[in-house]
Amino acid sequence: MAExxxxxxxxxxxxxxxxxxxxxxxxxxxxxxxxxxxxxxxTFGEKDVVVTTDLLLEGIHFDLRYVPLEHLxxxxxxVNFSDIYAMNATPRQITVSLGVSSRFTVEHLDRLYSGIRxxxxxxxxxxxxxxxxxxVTGLVISITCIGDVEKGQEVRRSGAKPTDIxxxxxxxxxxxxxxxxxxxxNSVAAGQKDFQPDFSGKEYxxxxxxxxxxxxxxxxxxxEKGIKPTSMIDVSDGLSSELLHICKESNVGCRVYEDKxxxxxxxxxxxxxFNMNLVTAAMNGGEDYELLFTVPLxxxxxxxxxxxxxxxxxxxxxxxGAALVARDGSEIPIRAQGWNAFNSGN
Amino acid sequence: MAExxxxxxxxxxxxxxxxxxxxxxxxxxxxxxxxxxxxxxxTFGEKDVVVTTDLLLEGIHFDLRYVPLEHLxxxxxxVNFSDIYAMNATPRQITVSLGVSSRFTVEHLDRLYSGIRxxxxxxxxxxxxxxxxxxVTGLVISITCIGDVEKGQEVRRSGAKPTDIxxxxxxxxxxxxxxxxxxxxNSVAAGQKDFQPDFSGKEYxxxxxxxxxxxxxxxxxxxEKGIKPTSMIDVSDGLSSELLHICKESNVGCRVYEDKxxxxxxxxxxxxxFNMNLVTAAMNGGEDYELLFTVPLxxxxxxxxxxxxxxxxxxxxxxxGAALVARDGSEIPIRAQGWNAFNSGN
Numbered sequence: 001m002a003e004x005x006x007x008x009x010x011x012x013x014x015x016x017x018x019x020x021x022x023x024x025x026x027x028x029x030x031x032x033x034x035x036x037x038x039x040x041x042x043t044f045g046e047k048d049v050v051v052t053t054d055l056l057l058e059g060i061h062f063d064l065r066y067v068p069l070e071h072l073x074x075x076x077x078x079v080n081f082s083d084i085y086a087m088n089a090t091p092r093q094i095t096v097s098l099g100v101s102s103r104f105t106v107e108h109l110d111r112l113y114s115g116i117r118x119x120x121x122x123x124x125x126x127x128x129x130x131x132x133x134x135x136v137t138g139l140v141i142s143i144t145c146i147g148d149v150e151k152g153q154e155v156r157r158s159g160a161k162p163t164d165i166x167x168x169x170x171x172x173x174x175x176x177x178x179x180x181x182x183x184x185x186n187s188v189a190a191g192q193k194d195f196q197p198d199f200s201g202k203e204y205x206x207x208x209x210x211x212x213x214x215x216x217x218x219x220x221x222x223x224e225k226g227i228k229p230t231s232m233i234d235v236s237d238g239l240s241s242e243l244l245h246i247c248k249e250s251n252v253g254c255r256v257y258e259d260k261x262x263x264x265x266x267x268x269x270x271x272x273x274f275n276m277n278l279v280t281a282a283m284n285g286g287e288d289y290e291l292l293f294t295v296p297l298x299x300x301x302x303x304x305x306x307x308x309x310x311x312x313x314x315x316x317x318x319x320x321g322a323a324l325v326a327r328d329g330s331e332i333p334i335r336a337q338g339w340n341a342f343n344s345g346n
Numbered sequence: 347m348a349e350x351x352x353x354x355x356x357x358x359x360x361x362x363x364x365x366x367x368x369x370x371x372x373x374x375x376x377x378x379x380x381x382x383x384x385x386x387x388x389t390f391g392e393k394d395v396v397v398t399t400d401l402l403l404e405g406i407h408f409d410l411r412y413v414p415l416e417h418l419x420x421x422x423x424x425v426n427f428s429d430i431y432a433m434n435a436t437p438r439q440i441t442v443s444l445g446v447s448s449r450f451t452v453e454h455l456d457r458l459y460s461g462i463r464x465x466x467x468x469x470x471x472x473x474x475x476x477x478x479x480x481x482v483t484g485l486v487i488s489i490t491c492i493g494d495v496e497k498g499q500e501v502r503r504s505g506a507k508p509t510d511i512x513x514x515x516x517x518x519x520x521x522x523x524x525x526x527x528x529x530x531x532n533s534v535a536a537g538q539k540d541f542q543p544d545f546s547g548k549e550y551x552x553x554x555x556x557x558x559x560x561x562x563x564x565x566x567x568x569x570e571k572g573i574k575p576t577s578m579i580d581v582s583d584g585l586s587s588e589l590l591h592i593c594k595e596s597n598v599g600c601r602v603y604e605d606k607x608x609x610x611x612x613x614x615x616x617x618x619x620f621n622m623n624l625v626t627a628a629m630n631g632g633e634d635y636e637l638l639f640t641v642p643l644x645x646x647x648x649x650x651x652x653x654x655x656x657x658x659x660x661x662x663x664x665x666x667g668a669a670l671v672a673r674d675g676s677e678i679p680i681r682a683q684g685w686n687a688f689n690s691g692n
Contacts, residue, residue, distance in 0.1 A: 014682075032394065036595065037503050038432040038579055039398035039493070048378065049395055052385035053475055053490055055443035059482040086384040097401035097488055129399055136405040142443055142488035144399055147385070157383050233384055249382065336360075 005105035008134075016106065017132050020113045024120065024127040028092050030148065031126045040128035042093060047148040052083035058138035066182045069108055071210045072141075073115025079236065080145035081123050082214040082289045086234035087156070089149035091214075094120070095129040099140030112141075123216065153228070155293070160231040160250035164294040164315040167229075169218045169308055171262040172239055173278065176285025177270040178202075178209030184274075204266045212289045218309070219291070227302055229293035238286040241336040243322055246294065253320035256313035256334070259327050283324065283334075351451035354480075362452065363478050366459045370466065370473040374438050376494065377472045386474035388439060393494040398429035404484035412528045415454055417556045418487075419461025425582065426491035427469050428560040428635045432580035433502070435495035437560075440466070441475040445486030458487075469562065499574070501639070506577040506596035510640040510661040513575075515564045515654055517608040518585055519624065522631025523616040524548075524555030530620075550612045558635045564655070565637070573648055575639035584632040587682040589668055592640065599666035602659035602680070605673050629670065629680075
């Protein structure tokens with residue numbers, strides 16, 4: 001802790017909240033009353049309201065040895081926005097609760113909040129509440145995001161029908177390979193003074209891990225083209241896990257083609273360097289925050305023309321189960337091997 | 347950990363969520379879609395939406411050596427409902443996020459959730475989402491509560507006017523004295539096998555600490571009598587702290603009479619036993635979850651007749667500051683000495 005940094009106790013809880021939240025001007029007319037009362041007051045008229053929440057714990061979801069606090073703040077907000085977009089809705093407000101141990105200074109929290117602020121600015125979201133407390137060990141970040149959607153326009157996980165086309169935005173596996181790279185460099189760096197990892201040519205996978213974006217643009221594009229998905233989910237735990245969620249909630253099966261899964265060049269190179277199976281990384285890596293959705297077969301021509309959207313398979317009757325079709329035509333049952341906080345946390 | 351208890355890893359994250367949330371039937375027509383998608387979908391028509399959030403951390407906000415998990419779950423929900431009532435609104439939905447270290451079993455979480463479920467049943471609130479994760483140490487509970495209120499009917503902290511009467515429901519300081527008692531018995535018990543503390547005659551202060559209620563009845567009574575407070579806040583950090591919030595947000599001062607502050611007999615006895623200043627306990631103890639509110643002077647006669655409501659002082663011009671008027675007529679400036687998680691957490 002540098003000499004000139006400010007201890008949180010010097011400000012007290014309310015002083016700290018005032019300092020952290022003062023540069024968050026209200027941007028949405030849906031926000032009537034923000035921070036500073038028992039609760040925020042929001043107004044949505046005839047629209048429906050969507051709500052999601054995420055809990056991020058130090059040592060489980062992030063490692064501050066290689067994640068800058070600004071990026072952590074940004075990502076903490078983004079993962080919630082992503083859930084709101086996955087409902088075909090628009091994020092409007094967030095609440096941010098922090099638990100902070102004594103090794104953190106006010107300046108640390110300033111940096112965390114600068115990332116949250118940046119995400120809120122870019123995505124047009126208001127900070128409307130939260131709770132800030134000491135913690136015994138480590139940093140706890142709990143964010144709840146509220147959004148709105150025109151009545152009847154939300155897209156659930158449960159609407160996929162047999163013969164629907166399965167689509168995914170962007171590419172998969174990059175965030176996972178970025179994490180592998182960061183963990184390797186961190187362990188190489190351990191104990192070495194002035195160690196400078198060389199990340200050139202790996203910027204994309206690092207950015208995918210450290211500073212992901214929510215696919216607001218994809219939701220807007222689908223709306224503009226008049227395409228309403230029958231089901232949608234964001235890829236946070238990994239493609240396998242998300243496919244199984246859609247299959248379960250929609251009571252359907254699916255076939256996804258290995259050779260259709262979009263993978264970036266840097267992801268492929270990194271997987272080779274680590275001697276990892278590339279398809280496994282793309283199927284189970286997680287943290288891509290891309291949108292996985294289904295559309296009726298009749299939308300085939302429209303979807304084909306969409307930039308940055310890949311058609312990766314189709315929905316089947318439930319008794320056919322969920323399977324990956326390998327390059328040789330063989331079918332491999334899809335199992336959830338996505339990121340599991342209970343396995344990694346032990 | 348007893349032999350027959352279930353490890354959380356045996357269920358996995360999604361299995362655990364399914365188990366914990368299965369006995370929460372949806373009670374409100376405002377809840378269109380609950381748990382099981384990227385976000386919940388709520389519908390409020392022309393009403394406004396209110397949102398509050400609370401983060402509870404083991405070792406800071408609760409001590410599992412003397413707080414039963416059922417009570418902890420109940421209280422975690424109640425503290426959020428209380429914030430919603432303090433806006434003159436009705437709680438409708440909560441999301442519950444948990445971080446759980448490996449010393450907790452599924453049965454532990456069942457007990458925690460049974461308390462949350464009981465609170466939701468009694469107050470008519472739906473569980474609509476959450477996040478469950480491993481934690482490195484201890485239990486983390488983050489709850490967000492959403493409510494609704496007729497447009498223009500919310501009561502903020504900022505509406506108090508000079509000459510308004512200051513009122514408080516119930517009595518104060520009991521939860522604080524209950525905590526003192528629990529902490530004393532716990533330290534006496536340390537190392538003693540089969541130690542049985544004698545809590546007879548102290549049930550009220552223990553219940554106030556372990557199983558508080560939110561004052562839904564007070565909000566309903568005020569509405570029934572046609573009294574709309576000019577400002578309102580719930581007493582979570584202590585009367586001093588809450589009075590200062592109202593003074594700051596409303597830009598007013600206040601005078602509160604020491605001899606008007608409602609204090610229960612058990613609270614007084616316990617303070618004497620601990621040789622503590624009773625008024626300090628009532629002013630700064632916190633966790634009472636009573637409602638502190640102001641009404642116009644013209645409502646004096648109506649308020650006087652309300653059962654369980656005490657008029658404790660009046661609102662002044664801002665330059666007079668906030669003061670407690672002692673029994674001898676002297677004025678003691680009110681300072682926030684309420685519960686501060688940053689001081690107690692170090």
